[in-house]
Amino acid sequence: MQLIPCPWCGPREEAEYHYGGQAHIAYPEDPQGLTDEQWAQYVFFRDNPKGPFAERWLHNAGCRRWFNAVRDTATHRLLAVYRSGEPRPEVSSR
């Protein structure tokens, strides 16, 4: 089983975690002002790269806190974990 390093608790088995999809998607500041296309982008459209992907995880069976990770979706290798609110770190998949 893959180990995921929680930024608070350290490495734990992935079954302790819940996946939250793409990170850094902010709620629109003025939802009423968006066009249908912009609202659709916010609600339904997400990046789906083959390679490094910034995504959210919840340490469900641990500290129960959300955090972010950069993970390579081609290799499943975790490249970085960081706390919510911190910027995406610069990492390469090598």
Place this chain on the structure above:
Amino acid sequence: MTPVNVEHPDFLWRNPDPAPGYDVVVVGGGGHGLATAYYLARNHGIRRVAVLEKGWLAGGNMARNTTIIRSNYLWDESAAIYEHALKLWEGLEEDLGYPLLFSQRGVLNLAHTLQDVRETRRRVYANQLNGVDAEWLEPEQVAEVCPIVNTSPDVRHPVLGATYQPRAGIAKHDYVAWGFARRADEYGIDLIQDCEVTGLDIRGGRIVGVDTTRGRIATGKVALAAAGHTSVLAAMAGLRLPLQSHPLQALVSELLEPVHPTVVMSNAVHVYVSQAHKGELVMGAGIDSQNGYGQRGSFHIIERQMAAALELFPVFARAHLLRSWAGIVDTTPDASPIVGLTPVAGLYLNCGWGTGGFKATPGVGWCFAHTVAHDRPHPYNAPFTLERFTSGALVDEHGAAAVAH
């Protein structure tokens, strides 16, 4: 040692090099791509077609699915296209002149809670109104159709009943691909393997060619049928799609005596099981939750899937797991596919089939070929546009799509 007969059987298709140009380039040599190419020639007389496959023919999801075929979806739009596919399946061996081991052994979708019962009974009525064969079975009738299902009321998730579609079934997925490939090849279509698309050449909003690892190919029409890798290809055209690619795992047991006469699916317990002609129990579950392109999944998913299978089928307790694998499925927010035009002229999308694309193979090939040939959707895929995510006209099939399709 005496030499055995090493004479190679006849090849089912040529293995051509790419020509400088084609009328249509289909990207993806899986079931959908091969069926699309076949119907382009058969129904529309378009034979200057290439199918580009980055690996080998039908080596992706077409070799990895659990081969379940059914059409008992809730909404009119879905019932229409899946039932169209099922009707084509019923004549496909004859049409292709190739054995597909298509076996209409029926599918049971089990209900384990009162909510399940209400929802699936509603789906039975909706199916009947759409001309899809469906009936509701009480637990004792479930036991008649599939005696090895544990219908005891004393289990954690008792079987309260099931929907039953007798015309549903399974087929041998490799044979389906080979049947389409052989016929497409006979029409003169080039099936080009080991040929990965590296770029889409778009000028003035119109596609004019594709760059590949085997050179540039000029074409006015490109039909994407690349399942889990669609987002990667669409990004080459600057398109962002409402797709997320996930690993979906499946597994088979060792060969066993025939014990399982039908197909059983269970949303609540989270597994689906059939028995292949050869004797393996074929089982699948839900997707791995995280995005992934790695064609492998997490072990705990398999562990839970086996627990679910044993809850339903105590008789499997001593069966051995032979092998497991994963395919990459492209899921959409409403669990329905995207088949149609794009903002780029001459670029067509067939994606978002998620966990259930195999059953649609002939139906989507038929409709996608029509879409490409006429530059407008076939009535059966007209509701499945990319625009529906902006207009809100979603086709929400999360209930019928089940644990997976």
